[in-house]
Amino acid sequence: MQRYDLIIIGAGPAGLFAAISAASCNLSVLVLEKKENPGKKLLISGSGKCNFTHTGTPEELILHYYEGNRFVKPAIYAFDNKSLIEYFRKMGIPSVVTENGKVFPATFRASDVLNALVENTKRRGAKIRERCPVIGVKKSAEGFVVKTTTGIYESRTLLIATGGKSYPWTGSEGDGYLIAETLGHDIVNPEPALTPLFVEGFPLRNLSGLSFKSARVSLLRDGKKVIERTEPLLITHKGFSGPAILHLSRDAQRGDEILVNFLDVASEELENCLLDQKHKLVRRRLREFGYPLSLIDKAMQICKVLPKRKLSELPKAKRKCLIKTLTAYRERINKAGFQLAMVTKGGISLREVNPKTMESRKIRGLYFAGEVLNIDGETGGYNIQFAFSSAYLAVKAICHHLYSL
Ligand SMILES: Cc1cc2nc3c(=O)[nH]c(=O)nc-3n(C[C@H](O)[C@H](O)[C@H](O)COP(=O)(O)OP(=O)(O)OC[C@H]3O[C@@H](n4cnc5c(N)ncnc54)[C@H](O)[C@@H]3O)c2cc1C
Known part of the structure; x- marks a missing residue:
């Protein structure tokens, strides 16, 4: 031999x-x-x-x-x-x-x-x-x-x-x-590692394909931040992907949550935007701020804000809800297995x-x-x-x- x-x-x-x-x-x-x-x-x-x-x-x-x-x-x-x-x-x-x-x-x-x-x-x-x-x-x-x-x-x-x-x-x-x-x-x-993350019954699935150039995503365990990345983010029909998610995924465990700030902006900045120019429609003002319409519509639906609402007609609780949805969107996640890693x-x-x-x-x-x-x-x-x-x-x-x- x-x-x-x-x-x-x-x-x-x-x-x-x-x-x-x-x-x-x-x-x-x-x-x-x-x-x-x-x-x-x-x-x-x-x-x-x-x-x-x-x-x-x-x-x-x-x-x-x-x-x-x-x-x-x-x-x-x-x-x-x-x-x-x-x-x-x-x-x-x-x-x-x-x-x-x-x-x-x-x-x-x-x-x-x-x-x-x-x-x-x-x-x-x-x-x-x-x-x-x-x-x-x-x-x-x-x-x-x-x-x-x-x-x-x-x-x-x-x-x-x-x-x-x-x-x-x-x-x-x-x-x-x-x-x-x-x-x-x-x-x-x-x-x-380098896997997408899934969300059961994902509420944003209709936004599949929507991407953000620089989102801030935090991985939370028992409510505490484990790691954070500010990178491109992609919404998929089952959850989230894109570099921010792929890079967090190696640390993700069953039961963890993620917190997404879609445009990586301070909540105060967004609040200030919603508090001035009150004559404008909520939808238009958020669009001017930089959010895509499909995400605005989804956030308004989640916060039960009617499409034609003006900022002057927006109650404080709904304003807070919109800010939370857009800067601190929170979901429990599951990590994809080796098949997709x-x-x-x-x-x-x-x-x-x-x-x-x-x-x-x-x-x-x-x-x-x-x-x-x-x-x-x-x-x-x-x-x-x-x-x-x-x-x-x-x-x-x-x-x-x-x-x-
Ligand atoms: C979808 C996808 C996209 C990727 N894109 C990129 C990218 O763009 N850039 C990047 O840097 N990385 C990328 N990667 C990762 C990259 O492909 C791997 O890190 C790289 O191929 C590892 O090379 P390797 O030679 O160590 O192992 P592998 O490429 O996994 O090769 C190992 C080989 O060993 C063989 N083998 C296993 N067990 C046995 C055995 N018992 N007997 C004989 N042969 C065996 C396998 O059949 C295989 O051919 C990607 C991975 C995936 C899955």
Whole structure:
């Protein structure tokens, strides 16, 4: 049986980039992929357009990985957004930057990115075996014995790049956690992150599609604020989404509530607006203030204010109700599950992985890259960037390890 220098479990962006880099370093590489095709999640990333990184300095990038920012630092500094953009350019994939700093392939086609990665993997001589789920790994004296549903393979080093648990139909079902656990690693409880939030019997469902450029959304637990974000917000037919919600969602728990200030204005400011120019219609004055008519109509319906009411005819209690609905709209929420989560919070415990090499601190020759680690980034290209940056460090260390033997 051939013993490979490196077996990579998972042909997502982390696994494919690692395969190309390791094969370029003259290592014999085998990529084992569970699904019938590699990179299923990459294909749907950024709504099929693949927002693969974000503009900014490395210092700025690392701020978008929550409490994982210290761990990601060596990887991001070693292979940053500029390196990734240049890497794709050399592969024939120029990129474009959108207004908000997101970086995409110029064609806005994730398939171009995936095809280039797969072609390069094969051209460099790395093998990809599809429909080949890994079901067990054992450490041997010479390296690793990897059991799949179709055969057994051996390698000197092993890279686990199986992704997290989100969008399980793409192949990321948490297998990497089980494999790492059997090798003695701790797993931080995986939870859905970057998910929409749902509201039972959602009163605003008719406003589905309405968005706000900068809403202030607070997550409340037992009435106390847990976290707050001021970012774009989207109303959906089941609740809320958009960056403000996606970013809060990693901290949301069953029973939590959210408080939405749709235009991020002080309630006093809105009250002052409703107290002057009393001859005007309530509806018109709120429109002048900046609220969309559909939301005004909904708020007036909730507060039982008739459409033709003038400000002079608005009783104090109804004025207060309108202000509350527009600046402190409160709902109990449910978080969507892994089926709709873009990423997984949790994963391989970072305490047991060297951030400079991505090598296990428990088992020599075992490495991790990408979302399988307990790292999740914000929306905007940070998760794919980390998949590449961590794979880069892992392969650098693998080559060093094997050539120094
Ligand atoms: C809808 C959606 C949109 C997204 N958009 C963006 C975006 O625009 N920008 C961004 O930065 N991030 C985005 N993400 C997140 C990003 O796609 C992931 O963070 C990234 O793909 C992680 O890469 P990975 O290589 O670590 O894992 P994955 O891409 O999940 O790949 C893991 C691979 O391992 C394989 N595998 C799993 N278990 C086994 C096993 N036992 N044996 C063999 N193979 C196995 C899987 O089949 C899969 O192919 C999005 C995610 C989703 C779901």
